[in-house]
Amino acid sequence: MKNRENYRKERIDRCIKARSDDIYALSSYKEMWYLIFPRVVPIIGIAILAYFLPLYWKKVVITTCIFAMLAVSWDFLSSCGLLSLGQALFFGIGSYTAGCLNHYFHFPIYLTIPIATICGGFISTILLLPVIRLRGIYFAMVTLILPLMLARGIEATHVFGGNEGITGLSPFPNVWVELTFIIAGMWAALFALRRFISSDYGLIFVSIRDNDRATMASGINIYAFKAQALFIGSSICAFCGAFMTHLYMFTGIPVFTMEFSILPIAASAIGGIGTLAGPLLGAFILVPLSEILREFGSLRVVFYGLVLVVCVVALPEGIFHYLSRKYNEMERWVRLE
Amino acid sequence: MAILEIKGVTKSFGGVKAVEDVSVNVEENTLLGIIGPNGSGKTTLVNIITGFIKPDKGSVFFKGKELIGLPPYTITNLGIGRAFQMVKPFFHLPAFKNLIVPLSSKRVRSTSGGGYGDKDAIALDILEEVGFERDSSVPYKTASVLPHGYLKRLELARLISLKSEIFILDELFSGLSIAEVTSILPIIEKILFEGNTVIMIEHRLKELFRIANKVIVFNFGRIIKEGAPKEILEDEEVKKAYLGVEV
Ligand SMILES: Nc1ncnc2c1ncn2[C@@H]1O[C@H](COP(=O)(O)OP(=O)(O)OP(=O)(O)O)[C@@H](O)[C@H]1O
Ligand SMILES: [Mg+2]
Numbered sequence: 001m002k003n004r005e006n007y008r009k010e011r012i013d014r015c016i017k018a019r020s021d022d023i024y025a026l027s028s029y030k031e032m033w034y035l036i037f038p039r040v041v042p043i044i045g046i047a048i049l050a051y052f053l054p055l056y057w058k059k060v061v062i063t064t065c066i067f068a069m070l071a072v073s074w075d076f077l078s079s080c081g082l083l084s085l086g087q088a089l090f091f092g093i094g095s096y097t098a099g100c101l102n103h104y105f106h107f108p109i110y111l112t113i114p115i116a117t118i119c120g121g122f123i124s125t126i127l128l129l130p131v132i133r134l135r136g137i138y139f140a141m142v143t144l145i146l147p148l149m150l151a152r153g154i155e156a157t158h159v160f161g162g163n164e165g166i167t168g169l170s171p172f173p174n175v176w177v178e179l180t181f182i183i184a185g186m187w188a189a190l191f192a193l194r195r196f197i198s199s200d201y202g203l204i205f206v207s208i209r210d211n212d213r214a215t216m217a218s219g220i221n222i223y224a225f226k227a228q229a230l231f232i233g234s235s236i237c238a239f240c241g242a243f244m245t246h247l248y249m250f251t252g253i254p255v256f257t258m259e260f261s262i263l264p265i266a267a268s269a270i271g272g273i274g275t276l277a278g279p280l281l282g283a284f285i286l287v288p289l290s291e292i293l294r295e296f297g298s299l300r301v302v303f304y305g306l307v308l309v310v311c312v313v314a315l316p317e318g319i320f321h322y323l324s325r326k327y328n329e330m331e332r333w334v335r336l337e
Numbered sequence: 338m339a340i341l342e343i344k345g346v347t348k349s350f351g352g353v354k355a356v357e358d359v360s361v362n363v364e365e366n367t368l369l370g371i372i373g374p375n376g377s378g379k380t381t382l383v384n385i386i387t388g389f390i391k392p393d394k395g396s397v398f399f400k401g402k403e404l405i406g407l408p409p410y411t412i413t414n415l416g417i418g419r420a421f422q423m424v425k426p427f428f429h430l431p432a433f434k435n436l437i438v439p440l441s442s443k444r445v446r447s448t449s450g451g452g453y454g455d456k457d458a459i460a461l462d463i464l465e466e467v468g469f470e471r472d473s474s475v476p477y478k479t480a481s482v483l484p485h486g487y488l489k490r491l492e493l494a495r496l497i498s499l500k501s502e503i504f505i506l507d508e509l510f511s512g513l514s515i516a517e518v519t520s521i522l523p524i525i526e527k528i529l530f531e532g533n534t535v536i537m538i539e540h541r542l543k544e545l546f547r548i549a550n551k552v553i554v555f556n557f558g559r560i561i562k563e564g565a566p567k568e569i570l571e572d573e574e575v576k577k578a579y580l581g582v583e584v
Binding site for chain 1: 411428
C-alpha cells in the first residue's frame with residue numbers, strides 16, 4: 001500500500017473523457033480499447049465457452065441465449081412504457097407458427113424461422129392492438145391472461161395437435177449450427193436494439209415511458225409508436241419460439257408456460273432494467289444457476305430464490321448499472337505536488 | 338374571426354362541476370389571461386381545448402375546425418401547444434434531446450422537411466432562446482437533475498420547437514423567482530411579436546396584467562368577469578373572489 005499522506009484520491013469519469021474527445025479516442029489505442037473491451041470480451045468469452053463446453057452444457061448455453069433474448073425484448077418493451085407479463089404469448093405464437101408451417105406445409109427451417117419471426121410479431125401486435133391504450137398494470141394483465149387463454153383454447157378445440165402438440169418437426173443439422181445461430185441472433189438483437197433506442201427515432205419510445213402525456217403534447221401519436229415497439233419486441237420473442245420449436249422438434253401447449261414470461265423479468269430485475277445489456281447478463285446468471293442447482297432437488301427453488309433476493313437487495317440498481325458505473329468512474333491516487 | 342372559439346363547454350367530475358357553460362373567443366395575435374382561485378377549473382379548460390379531457394357538452398373551434406373528439410397529438414399538430422402546470426420533461430433524456438421529440442412531430446417534419454436526422458443543432462438553438470447557456474454543460478444535462486426554473490423553460494422550448502400558433506401556458510411562472518420571471522417575460526413578448534396567440538393562466542397577476550390584452554376570471558368553473566386588465570382590477574366581484582390577494 002502506498003503512503004497515503006502525499007496522495008489525494010481522484011475520480012475521473014472515463015466514459016465522458018473517451019466520448020468527449022473522440023479524436024483522442026480514435027488516436028489512442030488505450031482509449032479505443034476502453035470502448036471496445038466491454039463489448040468484445042463477452043462476445044469472445046461466450047464463443048469460447050460454447051466451443052469447449054461438453055454437449056450438455058452447450059445445450060444450456062443455447063437455452064440461456066433464448067432466455068437472454070426474451071429478457072432483452074422485455075426490457076425493450078418496458079423502455080417504451082409497455083409492461084409485459086406475457087413474453088410467453090409472443091414466444092408461443094412464434095413457436096406455433098414455425099411448427100405449423102413445417103408440419104402442415106413442409107416449409108424448411110430456413111423459411112419457417114424468418115416467416116415465424118415476422119408473422120409472430122405481426123399476430124402478437126394485432127392481438128394486443130385493442131388494448132394498446134391501456135397503461136401500466138392494466139396492459140400487463142391482458143398480456144398475462146392471453147397466453148393462458150390460447151393454451152386452454154388449443155386444449156379444448158384440439159387444433160394444432162391439441163394437448164399432444166406437434167412432434168417430429170425438422171431439426172437443425174447439428175449442435176454447431178444451433179449454437180452459432182442463436183448466439184449470433186442474440187448479439188444482433190442486443191446491439192441493434194441498443195443502437196436503435198439511442199437514435200433520434202428510438203428516443204421517442206423512451207419519451208413515451210417517461211411521460212406519455214408530454215409525448216402526446218409534443219405531437220407524437222403514441223399509439224402508433226407503441227404498436228411499432230410491440231412489433232419489434234414480440235418479433236424477437238417469436239424468433240426464439242421458432243428456434244426452440246426446431247431445437248426440440250416439437251411445439252405444443254408448454255410453449256405458453258409462465259416460465260417464459262417470468263424468468264425474463266427476474267433476469268431484467270437483477271441485471272438492470274433499462275439497459276438492455278443488463279437483462280442479458282441477468283439471464284446468463286439465472287439460467288446456468290438453475291442448472292447447477294439441479295442436484296439439490298427440491299431445495300433448488302429455495303437456493304434459486306435466495307440468490308434472487310440477495311441480488312435484488314444488495315444491488316437494487318441491477319448488476320449492469322453497478323458494473324458500468326465502476327468501469328466508467330475510475331478512482332485513482334494521485335501524488336500531491 | 339377569432340382563432341379559437343370556445344362554446345358552452347361543460348365538464349363535471351362526479352359531483353364537481355369543474356367547468357360550467359364556458360364560452361370565450363380568443364382573437365388572433367392577442368394575449369388572453371385566465372385567472373381564478375385554486376380549483377376553479379382553469380386547467381380543466383386547458384385539458385379540454387388540448388384534447389386530454391372530453392367535455393360533457395360544448396365545442397371548441399380552432400380556425401373554424403372542431404377540436405372536440407380529436408386526440409391530443411392531432412390537436413398539437415394543428416398548432417396548439419400547451420405547457421403543463423406540473424412540468425413534464427422526459428426525465429431520462431438530456432435537456433436538448435427532450436426537444437428531439439417535438440421536433441420529430443408530424444407538424445415540424447411537414448413544415449421544415451426532413452426525416453428523423455440530426456436535429457441537435459436546432460434543439461440547442463431553441464434552448465439558447467429560452468435561456469439555457471449555450472457553452473455550458475446545462476443543455477446536455479439529464480432532465481432529472483435540472484432545477485425547476487430550467488424545467489419550466491424546457492416546457493416553453495417544447496412549444497417553440499413545435500412552431501405552435503397558440504401557446505397555452507398553464508402557470509408557467511409558478512415557483513419561479515422574480516428574476517426568473519423577468520427573464521422569461523421578453524420571450525413571451527417575442528412569441529406575441531411573431532404573430533402568435535398566447536393564453537396564459539397565472540396567479541402572478543402583476544406580470545400578467547402588464548402584457549395581457551384581455552383577462553377572464555374563473556370562479557367555481559364559471560367565468561365571472563371578462564374584460565381589459567384595467568376593468569378587471571377595479572371590479573368588486575373579482576376582488577371578493579380573490580379576497581386577500583394584493584393586486
Ligand atoms: N381528473 C380529475 N378527476 C376528478 N376531479 C378533477 C380532475 N381534474 C380536476 N378535478 C377537479 O376539478 C376542479 C377544477 O380543477 P382544475 O385543476 O381545473 O383547477 P385550476 O383552476 O387549474 O386550479 P389550480 O389553480 O390549483 O391549478 C377541482 O375541484 C378539481 O378537484
Ligand atoms: Mg391548474
